[in-house]
Amino acid sequence: MTAARTARARSAGRPTLEEVAARAGVGRGTVSRVINGSPRVSEETRAAVEAAVAELGYVPNRAARALAANRTDAIALVVPEPEARFFAEPYFSDIVRGVGAALADTEMQLLLTLVGGDRERRRLAQYLASHRVDGVLLVSVHADDPLPELLEQLGIPVVISGRRSEDEPLASVDSDNFEGARAAVAHLVAGGRRTIATITGPLDVYGARRRLDGYRAALADAGLAELAAHADFTEEGGRRAMAELLARAPGLDAVFAASDVMASGARQVLRDHGRRIPEDTALIGFDDSSIARHMDPPLTSVRQPIEEMGRAMAELLLAEISATEPARPSLVLPTELVVRASS
């Protein structure tokens, strides 16, 4: 009984700093210094401590460290739950993989926080503050969301994905929506298309606006006229916008949709109208999601470096956390046009 309990306690209660210190014949403080890589330790002492650590299989207790040092070595990735569903498919996992990669060689751990409605969102700032995460990664932030500023006021480092405006005050990582759209439309122009329409996303989203700007810039370069229908990033929206475009300009020979999902909706309508892709009408999407790869014909699309964005966000956040001076860089990563059969 006692023996069993002792054994239990042994295996559950892992070795502590103090035990390592005793084993190595040094003091608690010295072991702490070795663990944390302080330079003020002699070579022999360090070796002795490291040997003891290895023998005992010592691993520091995070909770104790967090309590004593007043930092958690954890960051939170906040994902709006209602939208997680609608993300262009690989988005979420790619972001996570990028963040994970950036954190891999770090002691930092990743807290995943799904937030639902507005009420939950209100509690979130307090929640994050109380859990004392060292920093927060915010994905899919709306222009009118008070959360980022709230966190800033609490002194919690924040990095957001996607700028909310040209002069984003917060640290952010974005892809080059303008250039991506411009390149896509330029590609259509180069392919001899002359009546090039676009299906836009909601224009209160900065990224969607930039894609429209890129479309316009390419058309202006080619001296072509603009033909835009507005939608909301949904498949149904893509269908409606496509029908509208066809009604307004039956002669159109190319469509640039600001998302693959909308392109998918557009394709159905084009098909229903007996239009062949790409012979009669070329089609280009945005995101290079799995939808694009599996569409028939496979969809030319603008790839955003999602995983790299995740990594960059995490790296920016780590820098912000360890920095004494708060710097708030805005990173813009290049997109890439992936040409497939649809254009």
Added chain:
Amino acid sequence: MTAARTARARSAGRPTLEEVAARAGVGRGTVSRVINGSPRVSEETRAAVEAAVAELGYVPNRAARALAANRTDAIALVVPEPEARFFAEPYFSDIVRGVGAALADTEMQLLLTLVGGDRERRRLAQYLASHRVDGVLLVSVHADDPLPELLEQLGIPVVISGRRSEDEPLASVDSDNFEGARAAVAHLVAGGRRTIATITGPLDVYGARRRLDGYRAALADAGLAELAAHADFTEEGGRRAMAELLARAPGLDAVFAASDVMASGARQVLRDHGRRIPEDTALIGFDDSSIARHMDPPLTSVRQPIEEMGRAMAELLLAEISATEPARPSLVLPTELVVRASS
């Protein structure tokens, strides 16, 4: 200077239990009891404490609680990084959403852990043990993976997604692969198909084997002959298997692929051979991923309740954590045939 520092300290150093106790005119222990919902507190005292908590905006410090109580109120979701990429698209985010939903009304927080190669996987058990998570959710566990057993030995509650064999010893949540496949093939039979082939997944994966079993059961019920080609859940594998099937049985009029991705590969080959879907050959997939919805024609597929599985996994884990007796239930959730134009 001092004022600024004080203000800083104020906002950073949130109120403690002791301060709440002073405010409410009670002892520290009493506040703790109220916070943790102990019944042994008088109604008036509770009210006074709750008022003080509200006034001060007190939120317990997780690190301190974890240290004192020797539990972290956190569970880890372990995702094999190399596979995250290949999951049928919405899988990952759906699992996360399910888990998140189950944890929403809990104090539990979700730690996301991506594990890469084998070396990392070795460190993982120790890592998880040292971080003292209260439990672990394991996704996509291979039959020969030592990790689950390692965690068991460490006394850490574990729940895995998908059984590894008929008599899975660990707590697990799986979908009914057998019934899903059986229903899909029965649907083909009911549609008048007579030469029904299947493209299997790797048969050392229990779920893939069960799908094959379901296929066989349905054929046996209809008195039809079996026609199987083995693949590996990849698109290229699906192509190869389809070509092989076509060579072996040019008269086949239906194909049940054990995943949407393989079905997508099969469709390409069928198309290349001039076969119309569904007129000449019916096609059914498995997973009901976004690929299925966007395929042309849209692919009939077997839906797994991924989000529900995530929720069930989390609930099982919570039960295991709070239980004194370790019970290891194996849950099997029903699938659903989503009929689209391809069959």
Added chain:
DNA sequence: TACTACTGTGGGAGCGCTCCCAGCCGTGAT
């Protein structure tokens, strides 16, 4: 009336670490 048995409460001890101060020792300058 005296004893027992609760219920409710206060607060000491201690979780395992970091921070920091004081002390030890050897070195070089005086």
Added chain:
DNA sequence: ATCACGGCTGGGAGCGCTCCCACAGTAGTA
């Protein structure tokens, strides 16, 4: 030989909580 000054080191204090023991007060029992 003496003193000052570093580099290393040990260990006290304390982070904010939970656990648990002790004790006051009240009620029930003989």
